[in-house]
Amino acid sequence: MSLDPSPLDLAAPGFGNPTGPIVRFENVGLRYGAGREVLSDITFKLHPGRFYFLTGPSGAGKTTLLKLLYLAQSPSRGAISMFGEDASVLSRERRTELRRRIGVVFQNFRLVPHLTVFDNVALPLRLAGTAEEELVGPVTDMIEWVGLSRATNQRPSTLSGGEQQRVAIARAVITRPDLLVADEPTGNVDPQMALRLLHLFTAMNKMGTTVVLATHDSTLMHRQGDAAVMRLEKGRLDDPTGVLRNPPDRKGMR
Amino acid sequence: MIMTRRERAWIAVKRGAGALRDRWFPEPASAPLLSQKAVAGPVPWVIAIMTALTVVAAAGGLALGSIARTAEADLAGGVTVQIAGPAQAETRKQASAAVDALRNLPGVTDVRRLPDAEREALLRPWLGDAAMEDGEPGEDSLLVLPELIELRLAADAQDTGIESIREALAEPAPDATVSADMEWLAPLEGAISALQWLAVALVALLVTATAASVLLASRSALAANHDTIEIMHLLGAHDRQVAQMFQKAAGLSAAAGGAAGFAVAQATIIALGRRFADLGPGNTAAGLHWYDWIALALIPIAGVALAAFTARITVLATLRRMP
Numbered sequence: 001m002s003l004d005p006s007p008l009d010l011a012a013p014g015f016g017n018p019t020g021p022i023v024r025f026e027n028v029g030l031r032y033g034a035g036r037e038v039l040s041d042i043t044f045k046l047h048p049g050r051f052y053f054l055t056g057p058s059g060a061g062k063t064t065l066l067k068l069l070y071l072a073q074s075p076s077r078g079a080i081s082m083f084g085e086d087a088s089v090l091s092r093e094r095r096t097e098l099r100r101r102i103g104v105v106f107q108n109f110r111l112v113p114h115l116t117v118f119d120n121v122a123l124p125l126r127l128a129g130t131a132e133e134e135l136v137g138p139v140t141d142m143i144e145w146v147g148l149s150r151a152t153n154q155r156p157s158t159l160s161g162g163e164q165q166r167v168a169i170a171r172a173v174i175t176r177p178d179l180l181v182a183d184e185p186t187g188n189v190d191p192q193m194a195l196r197l198l199h200l201f202t203a204m205n206k207m208g209t210t211v212v213l214a215t216h217d218s219t220l221m222h223r224q225g226d227a228a229v230m231r232l233e234k235g236r237l238d239d240p241t242g243v244l245r246n247p248p249d250r251k252g253m254r
Numbered sequence: 255m256i257m258t259r260r261e262r263a264w265i266a267v268k269r270g271a272g273a274l275r276d277r278w279f280p281e282p283a284s285a286p287l288l289s290q291k292a293v294a295g296p297v298p299w300v301i302a303i304m305t306a307l308t309v310v311a312a313a314g315g316l317a318l319g320s321i322a323r324t325a326e327a328d329l330a331g332g333v334t335v336q337i338a339g340p341a342q343a344e345t346r347k348q349a350s351a352a353v354d355a356l357r358n359l360p361g362v363t364d365v366r367r368l369p370d371a372e373r374e375a376l377l378r379p380w381l382g383d384a385a386m387e388d389g390e391p392g393e394d395s396l397l398v399l400p401e402l403i404e405l406r407l408a409a410d411a412q413d414t415g416i417e418s419i420r421e422a423l424a425e426p427a428p429d430a431t432v433s434a435d436m437e438w439l440a441p442l443e444g445a446i447s448a449l450q451w452l453a454v455a456l457v458a459l460l461v462t463a464t465a466a467s468v469l470l471a472s473r474s475a476l477a478a479n480h481d482t483i484e485i486m487h488l489l490g491a492h493d494r495q496v497a498q499m500f501q502k503a504a505g506l507s508a509a510a511g512g513a514a515g516f517a518v519a520q521a522t523i524i525a526l527g528r529r530f531a532d533l534g535p536g537n538t539a540a541g542l543h544w545y546d547w548i549a550l551a552l553i554p555i556a557g558v559a560l561a562a563f564t565a566r567i568t569v570l571a572t573l574r575r576m577p
Contacts, residue, residue, distance in 0.1 A: 072488055074577045092493060095577075100490035110485050127491045171489075 020084065021045035022179060022210055023069065028078030030064060038064050039235045042078070046212065048178070051205045053221050054214040056232035062214045063107055063183055065232060069212060070104045070181045071095055083178070100128055103177035103209075105185045109168040111156040117143060118152045121170045128175065142170045145200065147193075161188040169197060173204055180204055180211045186220060198223060295475025297468060297504060297561055298511030304464035305515030305554045306522070311460055312553060313523045315453025316546040317530075322446040325439055331363075331407045332435035333419060338400040339429045349401035351426035359422050361408050361415050368402040376402075461553075465560055472504060472564040476572070483572055493573045501566040508561035512554030519550070 023046035030039040039061045046052060054062050067073040068080060071087065080087040082098050090098065103124075111120050121142055125135040143152055146166040148159075156164050165188045172180060180201065186194035198220055205211045215221065221229060231238040335352060339345035349367060356365045368376075377399070407415040416434050423430045476483075479500070486496050523542070542550075 070488065072577065096490055096492050099488065104488060110481070110488075112482055112485060123486075124489045127486065127489055127495065 020047075021081075022048050022083050024079075024081040025068070026079045026081075028068065028075045028080060030068065030073065031076045037076070037235060039068075039075075042237050044230065044237060046179070046210055048210055049205065049208050050210055051202070051224055051227040052210075052212045053224070053227050053229045054212055054232065055216065055221070055229060060232040061235040062232055064235075066104075066181050066183050066212070066214055069179070070102045071099055100124070100175065101178040103172035103175060103180040105165075105168050105172045105180075105182035107183035107187075109156075109164045111164055111167055111171075113156055116153050116155055117148055117159070117167050120156065120167055121174055123171060124175045139174060142174050146170045147196075162190065162193060165189055166193070166197070169200065173200065173209075176204070176207065177209060180209050182211070182213045184214055184216070186215065186217055191219075194220060195223070295471055295478065297471045297475060298507045298514075300467045300471045301464070301508045301511030301554070301557045301561060302515035302518070304460060304467055305512050305557055306519040308457060308460040308464060308553050309516055309519035309550050310522055311453055311456040312550055313519070313542060313546070315450050315457060316549065317527075317542055318446050318450050318453065320542065320546070322443060322450075325442070326436070329435040329439050331409065333405050333407060333416065333432060334435060335403040335405065335419070335423065335427075335430050335432050336400050337403075337427050337430045339398065342398050345398060345401050345429070348427035348429055349403065352401075352403060352423050352430055355422050355426045356403065356405055356419065359418065361410070361418065362405050363408050364404075364406040366404045368404065370399065373399055373402055461556075464557060468508070468557060468561050469564050472561055473568050475504075476500065476565060476568045480572060483569060484576060487573060487576050493570060496573060497566045497569045500569045501562045504565035505558055505562035508558040509554075512557045515557075516551065516554045 023044075025042050025044050028039060028042040029037050031037045042065065054065065056062055064073065068075060071082065074088070082090075083101060085094070085098065087095075087098075112123065115123065118139060122135050122139045125139070140149075140152070143149055146169060148163060148166055148170075151159060151163060156167065159167065165185065169182070169185055172182065182201070185201075186197055189197065194217065201211050201213060202224065213220075221227065335356070337345055337348045337352060339348055353365055353367050356362050405419075416432060419432050423432065483496055483500075486499075487493075527542070
């Protein structure tokens with residue numbers, strides 16, 4: 001299926017458009033088996049270096065949309081383009097290469113239980129073939145940045161929920177991905193740590209990473225005033241000219 | 255979620271114990287991406303037990319074959335001529351003539367007439383000392399001692415030798431009966447052959463059971479690692495990367511199990527070999543040769559290969575279901 005040249009452009013008025021979109025969804029729908037569609041007619045573009053919030057009530061399809069974004073799911077219909085490539089025709093090898101450009105913070109962290117904090121954070125670098133001597137410095141710095149230096153050699157089961165979440169975030173950003181997708185990344189941390197993590201995402205964003213952050217936290221969205229907001233309602237993306245635009249509409253975030 | 259005080263205390267205890275474990279037994283700086291124990295599950299135990307059983311059964315089959323071959327080598331080409339004449343003098347006369355005839359017969363490599371003492375020794379257990387001493391076999395004795403002649407045939411004469419011996423003795427020793435030593439071995443050979451087939455069937459059954467057990471154990475262990483496989487996949491691991499990791503972990507665990515099973519089997523075979531040393535050639539345990547041990551060593555190696563292969567195809571199949 002060819003891509004429509006003018007789907008919902010979340011970097012359009014007021015956001016500038018430095019280069020072409022790195023993600024493009026056109027009329028994307030997703031259903032599991034013969035059930036009803038959990039996502040319908042999703043059309044948008046994400047531009048490089050932008051910051052996006054994805055919000056909406058529980059069960060609206062945020063996690064499912066994020067799964068499509070980090071290539072863990074294929075749509076039932078419509079077209080998805082990632083980094084300029086049609087996702088529906090990607091070979092498995094190429095799909096893996098694209099995945100390495102995406103950092104993911106999973107909602108339930110998904111840390112590897114038998115690995116220490118250090119090894120969990122180092123995992124994406126090791127999978128990408130980074131030499132051991134080259135990864136020690138960055139991994140140690142990242143663990144220090146998320147405030148878990150004392151827990152470097154501990155396993156996830158010995159950490160609190162908030163600490164595990166910080167390990168998951170460190171793991172997602174360690175490769176400095178082009179696209180960072182985070183599912184409720186501040187859900188288990190105190191407001192102070194949430195702010196600190198937002199600063200980390202902002203710093204990543206300033207270095208050029210496109211950030212998509214699914215959250216219910218309106219305070220967080222207000223703090224990142226120049227971000228675009230996507231709102232999902234019952235599997236459909238709201239009109240971008242209203243709720244989805246910066247500054248975030250309080251009504252749309254409720 | 256509201257937790258009870260008991261649940262909170264339990265979580266605190268678990269975290270404390272985990273922290274102490276990590277402090278006292280820290281993971282190495284570059285821990286393997288996969289936990290050997292988690293990937294292997296019961297595979298090493300399954301491989302160890304099945305390897306031990308299969309190796310012992312296979313060793314039994316090989317040892318029986320070795321014993322049969324040794325007995326055959328000893329008896330092949332051997333022929334016994336027995337002359338039981340009506341009177342001792344006639345018997346002796348026919349024996350002497352038979353020896354002369356046999357020495358000139360083509361294909362006969364060795365002829366030995368058993369002396370009186372040796373024949374008496376053969377009969378003594380059956381007739382008793384009194385019979386042997388009171389009526390000393392001889393010209394006047396009522397007891398006529400049969401004459402025995404042992405001879406060996408050349409390898410190329412073994413098929414036709416018996417008939418030519420009978421023809422050659424027909425005139426000089428009409429009371430002679432000729433029998434090939436191999437004829438005595440025939441019933442034993444049949445029994446050994448039946449036992450060998452039993453061992454082959456047992457090994458085949460055990461190999462099948464081992465393969466099925468390894469397959470099921472590997473699949474169940476890998477199913478437990480489904481999350482790890484998916485995380486690696488989503489973090490950008492190539493299918494072959496994940497498959498290689500699991501294959502290596504499963505192979506190493508299986509190798510440990512296979513080595514343990516083989517060691518147990520080896521000890522059992524050696525212990526049994528000592529008990530049955532008299533039946534075998536005596537130079538190796540249970541009559542096994544070095545090449546038999548190599549064949550036996552292939553059993554755990556095949557188990558390891560099977561476990562690694564199963565891990566690979568299972569992981570690849572799991573990954574193929576992920577987009």
